[in-house]
Amino acid sequence: MIKPDVSISIVTYCADMSMLSLTLNKLKQAVDYISGVETNTLLTLIDHSPSQDSSVQSDCIVRYFGGDSELIIDPLNPGFGAGHNRALLTxxxxxxxxxxxxxxxxxxxxxxxxxxxxxxxxxxxxxxxTWGDGEVQRLCKRYPTVLDLLLRGFAPAFIKKMFKKRLDNYEMADQLNNQDVLWDPPIVSGCFMLFRSDVLHQLGGFDPRFFLYFEDFDISLRAGKISRIAYVPQVKVVHHGGHASRKGWRHIWMFSRSMVTFFNIHGWRWW
Structure with a gap:
């Protein structure tokens, strides 16, 4: 049993409190699971909600996670990546x-x-x-094309079915399974990213030019240039989020803007 030496950051915006409570409770269980010795685990929750009424309360964090935590409230909302960067001083x-x-x-x-x-x-x-219903959710990706992103994010189900082989290739379905570690996937999801802190500091954290979406694509590509990335299937999570197209036109606009920023930085591929 190794001594845990990990800091954790969560960024929220008008959080679903029942979902957040579940996230914190499960996280606390995972921390307690490795607490055979004195822990060194700090949770920083950064809340970008626009008003106090929609903000997370500190007693919620204490109730569901415990005392080794810090709450930062910033209604100015500089963005998802910039929020996480505030917790990188540990x-x-x-x-x-x-x-x-x-x-x-x-x-x-x-x-x-x-x-x-x-x-x-x-x-x-x-x-x-996995998704909440148990369906596999692939967090690893090959370098995307514009067509890949539009199909995956916005195409109706019957169109996705027509392009299933292409989308499976984009999501590395040919290489991912539940037993084998996969080294060096080009891009991994930002829903759970465990970094070696010195690597994250060397990268300077997330690029603040990405307000929301694609900050994980960008930092994955940069991380892969200075270290190795590993998909470890023995580490299991359930992710309830995603689906930018179902969140309204504002999210579609933010997705599109960040997609353009990503391709402008890393190079355009259309199809």
């Missing part, structure tokens, strides 16, 4: 980026930290994920 060995709509398995942190300890070349770890 000196822990590892830092976990976590979504407020994600359940970690009780042994997820232990298995993730053990893998990182055993593989010092790994700078970023991503888990195996």
């Amino acid at each position: 000196t822990t060995k590892y830092h976990l980026i976590l979504n407020p709509d994600l359940e970690v398995a009780p042994d997820a942190l232990q298995k993730a930290l053990e893998f990182m300890e055993q593989h010092p070349e790994c700078g970023l770890l991503t888990p195996a994920a």
